[in-house]
Amino acid sequence: MTALEERVPAEEGRRRSRRRRPGRRAALAALAAVAVAGGAAAVALNTGGGSGKGRASALPPSTTQVTRQTLRDEQTEDGQLGYGPSYTATSRLQGTLTKVPESGDVIKRGQQLYEVDGDPVVLMYGSKPAYRPLTVGTEGSDVERFEKNLKALGYDGFTVDKEYTSDTAEAVEEWQDDLGLDETGTVELGRVVFAPEPIRVDSLQANAGDPTGSGRKVLTYTGTDKAVxxxxxxxxxxxARKGAEVDVTLPDETTVTGRIDEVSTVIQPGEGQEDPTTKVEVTIWLRSSKARKAAAKYALAAVDVTFTAGSRKDVLTVPVTALVALAEGGFGVEVVKGAASAYVPVKTGLFADGRVEVSGQGIAEGTVVGTPK
Incomplete structure (x- = not known):
């Protein structure tokens, strides 16, 4: 009753070189370098006397102040504006394709997607494909899914549930009559293609006049909303967290908000002797009225996408390079007061833009700490 659907990998190419803003990965790399260096010159704190501070043997070569600010762990990447992931409609009917749509056509519930031997294959809404014919006595969630569509198309006289009854069959006969099909009361497998929402035909995999059968790819399609x-x-x-908001900057420098809908792992085959590479593919839908309006003028376009993994408001921060690895574990900073300095342990928080959130006894805004040259 439906065509099989399969995910088509995102189109390769059409990407600009990736521009990254310094993010947590760079900060962690810097922190790792600090830790490695600290392993050879770790600071031993004086735990006696109750001070909790270790005296430095000499003043640091440079200093900076603890500042209070908002930290945002951000990263900007290149994205491709289009219609989101592409899927394939695969025929389950034996015969000849007698009519196919054109690329760019929008198909809605109850409308013909393509035609086999002069009879329409119809689009209906649902998140799962059909896998068997439906007839009187059939029970299951697929029955309910089909009946919901039948009801939405204006047919009645039956109860929308998981049981295909004689009342359902009568409504199906009326539906078949309207489509010009034989009035059998049974929905054959391959007569209906399920998609979650209206679709946009992306490309054709077969043409009118081509033979078709079970497993024959007919066309690819996308949703109708714009996506990055x-x-x-x-x-x-x-x-990339599903449901998180991102900022999308369009070619005209307009920035709109999108929401991450899907995060998936994609394995790209290597070229020549190169090994395959694994990427994380992120789909971001532009569904707000402002985003729809701003993106409407573009069919395909290169855009910038700014992801935010974390944010901390009004926190104390120091450069990552100010951290010192402590012999007993953890990190500290070298606090400078006049002609003397002491190592003070700190608790680290968010890393972003080369800085790190810190807190601890004696750490306040304006505190002077040592840094490398």
Whole structure:
């Protein structure tokens, strides 16, 4: 009753070179460098006397102040504006394709998607494909899904539930009559294609006059809303959380808000002797009225997408390079007061833009701490 659907990998190419803003990964790399260096020159705190501070042997080569600010763990990547992921409609009917749509056509519930032997294959809404014919006595969620569509198309006289009754069959006969089909009361497998919403025909995999049968690809399709696709490195997957908001900057510099709808892993085959690579593919839908209006003028376009993995307001921060690895574990900073300095342990929080959130006894806005040259 439906065509099989399969995900088509995002189109390759049409990408600009990726521009990254310094993010947490760079900060962590810097922190790792601090830790490695600290392993050779770790600071031993004086735990006696109750001060909790270790005296430095000499003043640091440079200093900075603890500042209070908002930290945002952000990263900007190149994205491709289009219609989101593409899917394939696969025939389950034996015969000849007698009519196919054109690329760009929008098909809604109850409308013909393509035609086999002069009879229409119809689009209906649902998140799962059909896998068997429906006839009197059939029970299951697929029955309910079909009946909901039948009711939405204006047919009645039956109860929308998981049981295909004789009342359902009578409504189906009326539906078949309206479509010019034989009035059998049974919905054959392949007569209906399910998609979650209206679809836009992306490309044709077969033409009118071609033979078709079970497993024959007919066309690819997308949704009708605009969406942005971004590929991230696997190490940046933390930036993409399903449901999170992102900022999308369009070619005219207009910035709109999008929401991450899907995060999936894509394996790209290597070229020549190169090994396959794994990427994280992120789909971002532009469904707000402002975003729809701003993106309407573009069919396909390169855009910038800013992800925010974390944000901390009004926190104390120091440069990551100010951190010192402590012999007993953890990190500290070298607090400078006049001609003397002491190592003070700190608790670290968010890393962003080369800075880190810190807190601890004696750490306040304006506190002077040591840094490398």
């Amino acid at each position: 696709t971004v590929e991230l490195e696997t190490t940046d997957q933390r930036m």
